[in-house]
Amino acid sequence: MLSLIGKRLLFAIPSLIGVVIVTFLLTRALPGDPAAYFAGPAATKEAVDQIRKKLGFDKPLIEQFVRYTGDLAHGDLGTSLTTGQPVAAELRNRLPASAELTLLGLVVSIVIAIPLGVLAATRPGSWIDHLCRVTTTAGVSLPVFFTGLVLVYLFYFRLGWAPAPLGRLDVFYSAPPTVTGFYLIDTLIARDFEAFRSAFSQLILPAVTLAIFSLAPIARMTRASMLAVLASDFVRTARASGLSPGKVIVTYAFRNAMLPVITTLSMVFSFLLGANVLVEKVFAWPGIGSYAVEALIASDFAPVQGFVLTMAVMYVLLNLLIDILYGVIDPRVRLEG
Amino acid sequence: MTAQPLLDVQDLTVEFTTRRGIVKAVQHVNISVGKGETVGIVGESGSGKSVTSYAVMRILDRAGRIAEGSVMFSGIDVKAASESQMRDLRGREVSMIFQNPRAALNPIRKVGHQIEDVLRQHVQQAQVTDRGETAIEALEQVKIARPRERYHAYPFELSGGMCQRVVIALALACNPQLLIADEPTTGLDVTTQKAVMDLIVELTRRRAMSTILITHDLGLAAAYCDRVVVMEKGRVVETAKSADIFAAPQHDYTKKLMRATPRLGVSLRDLLPEEDSSASPRVRGEADTQSVAGEGGSPSTVLVESPPHPNPLPASGERERMQPLLSVEKLVKEYPRQGAGSVLTKLFGRKPPVEEDIFRAVDGISFSVDHGESVGLVGESGCGKSTTSMMVMRLLDQTSGRIMFDGEDIGAIAPQSFARLPRRSQIQMVFQDPTDSLNPRFTAARAIADPIMQLGDIRGRDALRDRCEELARLVGLPVNLLDRFPHQLSGGQKARVGIARAIALHPKLVILDEPTAALDVSVQAVVLNLLQDLKQSMGMSYLFVSHDLNVVRLLCDRVIVMRSGRIVEQGTSEHVLGNPQDAYTRELLTAIPHPPLPVC
Secondary structure, three states, X not given: OHHHHHHHHHHHHHHHHHHHHHHHHHHHHOOOOHHHHHHOOOOOHHHHHHHHHHHOOOOOHHHHHHHHHHHHHOOOXXXXXXOOOEHHHHHHHHHHHHHHHHHHHHHHHHHHHHHHHHHHHHOOOOHHHHHHHHHHHHHHHOOHHHHHXXXXXXXXXXXXXXXXXXXXXXXXXXXXOOXXXXXXXXXXXXXXXXXXXXXXXXXXXXXXHHHHHHHHHXXXXXXXXXXXXXXXHHHHHHHHOOOOHXXXXXXXXXXXXXXXXXXXXXXXHHHHHHHOHHHHHHOOOOOHHHHXXXXXXXXXXXXXXXXXHHHHHHHHHHHHHHHHHHHHHOHHHHHOO | OOOOOOEEEEEEEEEEEEOOEEEEEEEEEEEEEOOOOEEEEEOOOOOOHHHHHHHHHXXXXXXXXXXXXXXXXXXXXXXXXXXXXXXXXXXOOXXXXXXXXXXXXXXXXXXXHHHHHHHHHHOOHHHHOOOOHHHHHHHHHOOOOOHHHHOOOOHHHOOHHHHHHHHHHHHHOOOOOEEEEEOOOOOOOHHHHHHHHHHHHHHHHHOOOEEEEEEOOHHHHHHHOOXXXXXXXXXXXXXXXXXXXXXXXXXXXXXXXXXXXXXXXXXXXXXXXXXXXXXXXXHHOOOOOOOOOOOOXXXXXXXXXXXXXXXXXXXXXXXXXXXXXXXXXXXXXXXXXXXXXXXXXXXXXXXXXXXXXXEEEEEEEEEEEOOOOEEEEEXXXXXXXXXXXXXXXXXXXXXXXXXXEOOEEHHXXXXXXXXXXXXXXXXXXXXXXOOOOOOOOOOHHHHHHHHHHHHOOOOOHXXXXXXXXXXXXXXXXXXXXXXXXHHHOXXXXXXXXXXXXXXXXXOOEEEEEOOOOOOOHHHHHHHHHHHHHHHHHHOOEEEEXXXXXXXXXXXXXXXXXXXXXXXXXXXXXXXXXXXXXXXHHHHHHHHOOOOOOOOO
């Protein structure tokens, strides 16, 4: 098992090197001059040149790249021009915020979507099947910023159940000491239950917004894959041996149907992690998506490169996790390593 | 028969709701099975034999339902029973063995656990808390070697025959009174087939169980059943003791089925229905289809019209007699064993390949095929016969050895470049599954025209169409079917399209890879005759890959028997199959179930 993981990580190295090269070149190829942006609209040409020189952008591309990779090897992702903070530190702060939001959103989504998909597949054409279809269609057709705003309007503005959508914690609470970076877990570790409540109530609306959006692919995939498995020969065998419907559906059909669902889950997760900029904007969430977009607009190279690299590493780890999960569920996968 | 049959099916009609209305898959069927009796249900595809058995267990699809009639199983009315009553019945009183055993088992659950699931459902909990002993015992009963280890095996780790044993263990775990075996041996090798059937018979006899054997193979039914029920198009056409039914079949359909079954002492022509056996099969066109009225294509005069082609048998000179059309020398195909060829070991390991890392699928075989000769390549699955045909076909590169075709070493040409050479047109192939080997988006005409468009010299829409129609007539495919898509054609018609496509470029050698394995016997009879006629009229040679010795006996001049990548015996069909020298050939021959009496 360990050797398999090691092997997979080794295989990831070439793709990571590729990511480093491509993001470096891509950010250089983008229109916009960071030196000019940084110097401000009133700066003279000399001032801009001076800044450019200071930032090292006057050097040939290859030299810039060598310096960049050298820094990278020391864990230095550079410094953001707009905030003046080291990129690595900012990503470290912001990644858990995004991850916590995405994970909770995904959990909510799974808890709703998978039973819905299974029920829809076992009763095709019934009201629950139609409910599944309507919910998922509505889920994908409504843009996240819209559902987010509706939720804020309803639960904060109208009903007053939710706190103001302003970041991860209510202003009255201080952030818990960082252990995992997930406030829900860190507050529990610190036994600060008030802060936990606050963090949870801040988190739930954006998480539900994400869940509504990600419901569709998960539920649809569960339904389709359950339908295929339920029509297969071994389910017929199980039924012909008189096994109870629960046993047939859970042990025989569902475990087999999980394989494509897990793949979908991983895709949805990695997509949401980087792409929920709009949700982060609506809820003033200090995540990495909004960080990267702001940096991109400002032609701020270092955060963009750091973001892309972080996402690439996350993808690699996530895929590894999925492969391991696959091996746990499907014995046929274990052989090929 | 005893007063009260164990299973009594009376006037059963099963309906399926489809988009085009209600289809009656089974109509007014009466079947009864006594205690300890083995009843065979025989019929071709679409005869409703499987649907009948599903109705007995009430495991029909959502769309299907028992519309009329009654099914009584030892006093229980299956049609009226509640779902939970049926659940108790399934597996404990009536159980079922399916076709394709590998698919019939949950791929991601240990076989031992699957058997335990059934035990746990039906037997008292106390008896199951014995850490798998009962399941291991069940595996032992079906003669699985090392049952304790196999308990932890997954289906993909077992061979097809072994999987079928597990399925049998699963079915018999709770000592049911009735076993329904739905084509239990289809897809298995003949020797495995015999072992599995003998096992079923032994186990059911010992437990005094009743058995329903559903099969398309008359020989199998005759060899193992007390009584046989023959079904056609959802109806029972004949029910009789198996000795009687083979001695004196009453119904025309039974007679037709029996004639069509390849067996000892008959010729290809004998397989056809009586009225046609004198004429060419093309005259009749389809034997298996609904409506081919009148469009059968003209009789043998067509053959004269067929493009001039050197008739090699009488006209061929001395040169050809001395030099065979195809000669294969010391052909070897090796594959790396699993896990050995990973990229990382190549990158970092730099280990020289060790001997055990290589699997020889074809191990130094030599044979030849003469002009106008048909040679059968037989053996069980995994013996290398398909690999050999793929190499000759130049779809696969050999590891070493020579393939001489018509004086040229085609083995030296890489498969990738062979497709563009004019030589390609001289070796063509007819594939096993007539459905899968046709592009579902191509009409029959387009499929037949495809090789001509790639390699032929006929240009222009009309000329191409004429050629297609000519080929269709040649293979007995009604011309009006040329514009249909594969799913609109029957199995036999699709087989004809596949043959027409293969002969479109006047090949010298046609490789037939189990061309009739997926067809019903009556269709198989027609297709085999067609192949024989085409060979004679066009002067082709055949390399016929098959596991069915009876079919090979009928069609081939010579036979090559392969086992584990080697040739164990070769010679004329009469000689090899009539007087086999090798023990393995004898084993293959004795494993074929024979009807008790040949019919004439």
